[in-house]
Amino acid sequence: MSETSSQQMYQLRLGWGEHALATLAKSEIVVIVDAIESDSTASALAAEAVLQAQHPTVFLASLRNARATAEAVVAEQLERGARTSINLVLCGDSGRFAVEDYLAAGAVADSLSALGIDHSSPEVAVAIEGFRPLTRALKHLFSACDAGAKFSALGRAGEVRAAAQLNSLSEAERYPA
Numbered sequence: 001m002s003e004t005s006s007q008q009m010y011q012l013r014l015g016w017g018e019h020a021l022a023t024l025a026k027s028e029i030v031v032i033v034d035a036i037e038s039d040s041t042a043s044a045l046a047a048e049a050v051l052q053a054q055h056p057t058v059f060l061a062s063l064r065n066a067r068a069t070a071e072a073v074v075a076e077q078l079e080r081g082a083r084t085s086i087n088l089v090l091c092g093d094s095g096r097f098a099v100e101d102y103l104a105a106g107a108v109a110d111s112l113s114a115l116g117i118d119h120s121s122p123e124v125a126v127a128i129e130g131f132r133p134l135t136r137a138l139k140h141l142f143s144a145c146d147a148g149a150k151f152s153a154l155g156r157a158g159e160v161r162a163a164a165q166l167n168s169l170s171e172a173e174r175y176p177a
Contacts, residue, residue: 011119012086012112014105014127020089021048027085029073030056031108034091035063035100036147036163041091046175049089058175063104063138065169070111072172086117088124099145100163103138106131107166139164
């Protein structure tokens, strides 16, 4: 079964990188998730997303603006006046699994669920349930994950600590700004 057919019946879906943009069912909203901004992957994915045939609204999300992003997604749905499909696209770490992006996606999806958008794919459900019990360990997980360790080794531990602050930003980031 292809990824598209396995998630197209859900309102909220999840996938990784360019593969997700190519294979997830088309959506009206795309949320690019990059928890520790390590390169230009988020901007490249966002630029690719806005060029999709359906011209989705694109947001850039992290752990820091998870709730604000969820609120902006719900506001966008209300403005459209109809149920709106949403794809969470995780940046990853050079095309590899990134635990910090998965946790941030779980935080966004958990906030969406709290706001009433909860028709989620199994992939999203696992991200939410991975995030919820680990909220007290976010600072440790971010500093111990591969990207966090790399940033710390480069003298950028402050950026990792900042990235681990759940809902510390009150504004969603729409792409393009």
